[in-house]
Amino acid sequence: MDDHATWLAAQKRLAWKRRALPLIGAGTLLFIWWALIAFFDVKPFIAPAPQVVLVTLWQKKDMLFANLVPTMVEALAGFTIGNLVAVGIATLFVHRKSIEMAFFPIVVLINSIPIVAKAPILVLLLGNGMAPKIAIAAVICFFPTLVNMVRGLEAVSPQALELMHVLSAGKWEIFRRLRLPTSIPYLFSALKIAASTAVVGAIVGEWIGSQEGIGALIIQATYNFDSALLYATVICGSCFSVLFFLVIRLLERLCVRWVPR
Amino acid sequence: MAPAIDISGVSVRFMSERAAVTALEDVSFTVDQAGFLTLLGPSGCGKSTLLRVVADIITPSSGQVRVLGGTADAARRQREIGFVFQDATLLPWRNVIDNVRLPLQIGGNPRKGARSPEELLKLVGLAGWERAFPHELSGGMRQRVSIARALLGDPKILLMDEPFGALDEITRDRLNDELLQIWRETGTTILFVTHAIHEAAYLGQRVMVLAARPGRVREIVPVDLPEPRQLAMRDTAEFGALAGRLRTVLENC
Numbered sequence: 001m002d003d004h005a006t007w008l009a010a011q012k013r014l015a016w017k018r019r020a021l022p023l024i025g026a027g028t029l030l031f032i033w034w035a036l037i038a039f040f041d042v043k044p045f046i047a048p049a050p051q052v053v054l055v056t057l058w059q060k061k062d063m064l065f066a067n068l069v070p071t072m073v074e075a076l077a078g079f080t081i082g083n084l085v086a087v088g089i090a091t092l093f094v095h096r097k098s099i100e101m102a103f104f105p106i107v108v109l110i111n112s113i114p115i116v117a118k119a120p121i122l123v124l125l126l127g128n129g130m131a132p133k134i135a136i137a138a139v140i141c142f143f144p145t146l147v148n149m150v151r152g153l154e155a156v157s158p159q160a161l162e163l164m165h166v167l168s169a170g171k172w173e174i175f176r177r178l179r180l181p182t183s184i185p186y187l188f189s190a191l192k193i194a195a196s197t198a199v200v201g202a203i204v205g206e207w208i209g210s211q212e213g214i215g216a217l218i219i220q221a222t223y224n225f226d227s228a229l230l231y232a233t234v235i236c237g238s239c240f241s242v243l244f245f246l247v248i249r250l251l252e253r254l255c256v257r258w259v260p261r
Numbered sequence: 262m263a264p265a266i267d268i269s270g271v272s273v274r275f276m277s278e279r280a281a282v283t284a285l286e287d288v289s290f291t292v293d294q295a296g297f298l299t300l301l302g303p304s305g306c307g308k309s310t311l312l313r314v315v316a317d318i319i320t321p322s323s324g325q326v327r328v329l330g331g332t333a334d335a336a337r338r339q340r341e342i343g344f345v346f347q348d349a350t351l352l353p354w355r356n357v358i359d360n361v362r363l364p365l366q367i368g369g370n371p372r373k374g375a376r377s378p379e380e381l382l383k384l385v386g387l388a389g390w391e392r393a394f395p396h397e398l399s400g401g402m403r404q405r406v407s408i409a410r411a412l413l414g415d416p417k418i419l420l421m422d423e424p425f426g427a428l429d430e431i432t433r434d435r436l437n438d439e440l441l442q443i444w445r446e447t448g449t450t451i452l453f454v455t456h457a458i459h460e461a462a463y464l465g466q467r468v469m470v471l472a473a474r475p476g477r478v479r480e481i482v483p484v485d486l487p488e489p490r491q492l493a494m495r496d497t498a499e500f501g502a503l504a505g506r507l508r509t510v511l512e513n514c
């Protein structure tokens with residue numbers, strides 16, 4: 001038998017395994033979940049059986065979607081605002097070192113305050129509409145992007161800077177032709193984090209006095225001991241979060257073709 | 262005719278926390294227009310620093326630098342200086358032709374009659390590779406791209422800092438020959454840094470040997486090999502004698 005054909009067959013089997021095993025893993029966990037609920041006769045107000053969650057997802061799909069929309073809007077708006085401001089401030093920091101020295105330590109300090117502690121402050125400041133949720137999502141995106149973007153803009157090699165100097169490039173040319181492209185991979189690793197955390201930020205914002213949204217629904221379902229609705233809501237939020245992440249990763253693959261993976 | 266590069270009494274000191282380092286001390290030399298001078302010396306003797314002084318990247322602590330009869334700053338602003346670094350320093354997000362075009366995009370208006378990026382790629386033997394990205398090229402090919410970029414706009418002076426130092430010997434020999442051919446075709450003045458004795462002797466019309474700590478000119482050795490140079494010359498007795506002499510000068514640094 002020909003070596004190469006054997007090798008190809010082995011590669012094919014491996015590819016199938018890669019696809020099939022995660023599904024088998026997920027199926028196993030679902031089965032264990034179902035078996036535990038059935039075996040210990042767990043009451044529905046403590047934890048639902050997986051098939052009940054599925055039924056709830058289907059029956060309440062309109063209501064779930066109506067609550068997902070505001071969360072999506074808040075997360076996307078917060079994501080956009082937080083990252084744009086972060087990129088702008090990173091640019092300022094890189095060009096005005098004394099401003100960076102003055103404010104960067106404070107940025108790090110504020111960043112270390114947990115989001116659940118920052119959220120009530122923003123709610124008090126911004127009232128009860130969508131604004132505080134967007135602000136919380138923005139704040140949560142802002143810090144990782146700022147830190148990564150500053151690092152990315154400064155990650156240019158000294159020789160590349162000398163090259164620009166020999167070409168008599170001005171600050172703007174150096175920024176546009178060298179610093180900005182260098183920072184793009186750094187920006188995307190921050191954006192991938194921000195995609196998930198923006199959703200977390202919006203949900204946490206909705207926990208504090210809100211009538212609609214995934215966060216509000218989570219609180220209501222918990223108070224009503226409606227575990228099936230709670231799980232269905234969490235699944236909706238997670239699906240959106242994963243989808244958001246995948247979109248950013250797709251964008252990254254389209255934009256950053258030069259970094260070997 | 263004024264020399265292309267005229268350095269007199271140049272010293273460079275770097276300050277650091279521990280001490281002040283004298284990288285160059287009282288260095289003087291000239292390179293004629295269309296001349297080829299190689300700089301040879303152990304690492305740390307200030308070769309890169311000297312090139313950076315000529316390119317106006319570093320301002321010397323004392324001494325005078327004249328490039329093409331004017332200041333180094335003026336020569337740089339008029340795009341008369343091309344610089345080739347040890348690693349090619351290509352922008353990884355740009356393909357080959359866009360890397361060569363970079364100097365045009367940075368405030369340079371194309372000089373009349375100057376070679377186009379496409380012609381330069383042909384000159385360095387990379388016709389057909391315009392759309393390739395740097396990570397798809399070998400080290401030798403990347404360095405060719407960076408030479409083409411340095412030659413864009415037909416600068417009168419080409420500064421090369423150990424450009425072939427990271428390449429294997431076979432590639433290096435080939436690029437040495439190609440560089441000599443480019444030099445003859447373009448009439449560019451070349452200042453070429455190396456720490457390889459054979460390369461210094463084979464390429465240069467003269468070899469300037471530098472001594473270390475502090476960096477200073479040890480000796481300027483004329484090379485009396487017939488033009489145009491051919492690789493086979495490196496097996497001749499004259500070449501052997503020249504290489505031997507350079508080695509002696511280096512050892513007494």
Ligand SMILES: Nc1ncnc2c1ncn2[C@@H]1O[C@H](COP(=O)(O)OP(=O)(O)O)[C@@H](O)[C@H]1O
Nearest residue numbers: 275276282284303304305306307308309310311
């Ligand atoms: N920017 C710098 N700051 C401080 N010291 C430097 C700097 N650049 C070079 N030096 C020092 O100057 C000396 C000469 O360096 P360099 O010109 O790079 O030598 P070479 O290229 O011959 O190896 C070395 O001792 C080096 O440590």
Ligand SMILES: [Mg+2]
Nearest residue numbers: 308309310422
């Ligand atoms: Mg050096």
